[in-house]
Amino acid sequence: MSKEETPALLACSLVSVRSTELIHHPYQPPAGSDSLQPPVQKASTIFFPDMAAVRSRSWLDRSSYTYGLHGTSTSYVLQERLATLEGADQCLLLPSGLAAIASVNMALLGQGDHVLLPDNAYGPNKEMVEGQLARFGVTHDVYDPLDLDDLGRKITPATRLVWAEAAGSISMEFPDLAGIIALAHERGALVALDNTWGAGLAFSPFAIPGPGGQMLAVDVSVHALTKYPSGGGDVLMGSITSKSWHLYKKLNANHMHMGFGVGMNDVETVLRSLPGMELRYRAQDASARALAQFLAARPEVAQVLHPALPDAPGHANWQQLCGSRYQGQGAAAGIFSFLPPPQVTQQQIDAFCERLQRFRIGYSWGGSTSLVMAYDLKAGGRAPACLARLKGHRLVRLCIGLEDTASLQQDLTQALPTLLG
Numbered sequence: 001m002s003k004e005e006t007p008a009l010l011a012c013s014l015v016s017v018r019s020t021e022l023i024h025h026p027y028q029p030p031a032g033s034d035s036l037q038p039p040v041q042k043a044s045t046i047f048f049p050d051m052a053a054v055r056s057r058s059w060l061d062r063s064s065y066t067y068g069l070h071g072t073s074t075s076y077v078l079q080e081r082l083a084t085l086e087g088a089d090q091c092l093l094l095p096s097g098l099a100a101i102a103s104v105n106m107a108l109l110g111q112g113d114h115v116l117l118p119d120n121a122y123g124p125n126k127e128m129v130e131g132q133l134a135r136f137g138v139t140h141d142v143y144d145p146l147d148l149d150d151l152g153r154k155i156t157p158a159t160r161l162v163w164a165e166a167a168g169s170i171s172m173e174f175p176d177l178a179g180i181i182a183l184a185h186e187r188g189a190l191v192a193l194d195n196t197w198g199a200g201l202a203f204s205p206f207a208i209p210g211p212g213g214q215m216l217a218v219d220v221s222v223h224a225l226t227k228y229p230s231g232g233g234d235v236l237m238g239s240i241t242s243k244s245w246h247l248y249k250k251l252n253a254n255h256m257h258m259g260f261g262v263g264m265n266d267v268e269t270v271l272r273s274l275p276g277m278e279l280r281y282r283a284q285d286a287s288a289r290a291l292a293q294f295l296a297a298r299p300e301v302a303q304v305l306h307p308a309l310p311d312a313p314g315h316a317n318w319q320q321l322c323g324s325r326y327q328g329q330g331a332a333a334g335i336f337s338f339l340p341p342p343q344v345t346q347q348q349i350d351a352f353c354e355r356l357q358r359f360r361i362g363y364s365w366g367g368s369t370s371l372v373m374a375y376d377l378k379a380g381g382r383a384p385a386c387l388a389r390l391k392g393h394r395l396v397r398l399c400i401g402l403e404d405t406a407s408l409q410q411d412l413t414q415a416l417p418t419l420l421g
């Protein structure tokens with residue numbers, strides 16, 4: 001009697017024995033079949049060999065599995081690689097860079113706490129602090145990223161967390177990170193860095209040379225993996241890394257209770273892109289610096305905001321922290337902004353963006369395609385002291401992709417006259 005004939009009583013089943021055999025097949029992969037890429041282990045349910053295993057395993061422990069939400073072998077590999085990249089011990093993955101930022105706020109702040117953001121902080125972080133966190137009884141203030149005295153004045157006994165971004169991702173000010181860390185720690189506050197720009201390559205967030213020769217470290221580093229690690233403009237993901245087990249436990253508990261899982265196919269994409277990241281970073285850096293210098297000499301440009309250029313806000317801080325990388329060439333992400341002369345209107349800037357052909361209009365960066373975006377810092381609510389440093393407030397941001405630099409320069413050359421036209 002064939003298997004198909006036996007289970008008459010289960011005639012209502014929608015599947016045949018063949019479906020079962022598709023699941024319970026006899027093939028066993030050879031032991032030690034070690035490939036470059038880890039297998040994509042997709043799971044919500046993970047099987048336990050027995051009840052003793054159920055009781056002995058902890059979802060905090062990456063040496064075993066409990067439930068797919070807390071990761072599988074595939075995401076454990078990415079967590080390990082990112083912790084290594086940033087010089088941290090612990091890493092959490094989240095569904096976006098913004099989810100990583102929001103999680104740091106949720107995990108480390110509570111009623112009565114005060115948080116400080118730099119004026120050039122990633123916009124949605126500011127909005128969260130002003131909105132949700134205010135509802136939960138967290139107060140905030142905004143400090144000038146280039147003014148340590150301003151930061152010192154704004155730290156209060158209730159300040160629990162100071163955010164930093166190096167460089168700010170639109171106006172590109174590069175802060176004195178060692179100074180910020182030393183000041184915050186001295187006053188009992190934690191430091192969270194949005195390290196998307198540095199990507200773990202331009203500097204090491206957990207080994208920052210301090211003024212007296214001692215090594216300083218941020219407490220947590222957040223990274224939009226959406227940008228450089230993904231490299232393809234096709235994945236949204238974020239990470240939080242830390243060296244402190246105490247902080248990691250808090251961050252991990254919040255991660256678990258918010259239900260932040262990541263898709264293993266996305267993890268696979270990032271794992272595939274990560275080994276080439278430094279090559280891409282350096283190529284985009286070289287191309288971006290060449291184009292920044294080209295633009296600095298053009299009459300349609302009042303000021304170029306690229307931390308590696310000598311007159312950019314915070315250039316000395318960039319030089320100090322990132323200038324010695326790569327045999328003294330220094331390291332910078334392939335993203336920068338420029339300010340057209342103040343009389344240039346928003347319409348002229350929009351026409352410039354639309355005239356570009358190689359550069360596509362879009363958000364994000366770190367992908368293969370060059371992007372352009374226009375911002376108005378005044379409309380973005382930037383502080384007067386920060387605006388006063390700049391020759392204008394209407395800004396164009398360029399994200400350099402992997403195209404040939406000469407073709408990007410040609411594209412800029414044909415579009416620039418629209419700014420003054």
Ligand SMILES: *Cc1c(COP(=O)(O)O)cnc(C)c1O
Pocket residue numbers: 095096097098099122169194196197224225226227236237238364
């Ligand atoms: C893009 C970006 C984020 C947010 O990342 P998403 O994955 O898009 O949510 C955070 N910080 C910086 C500096 C970014 O550029």
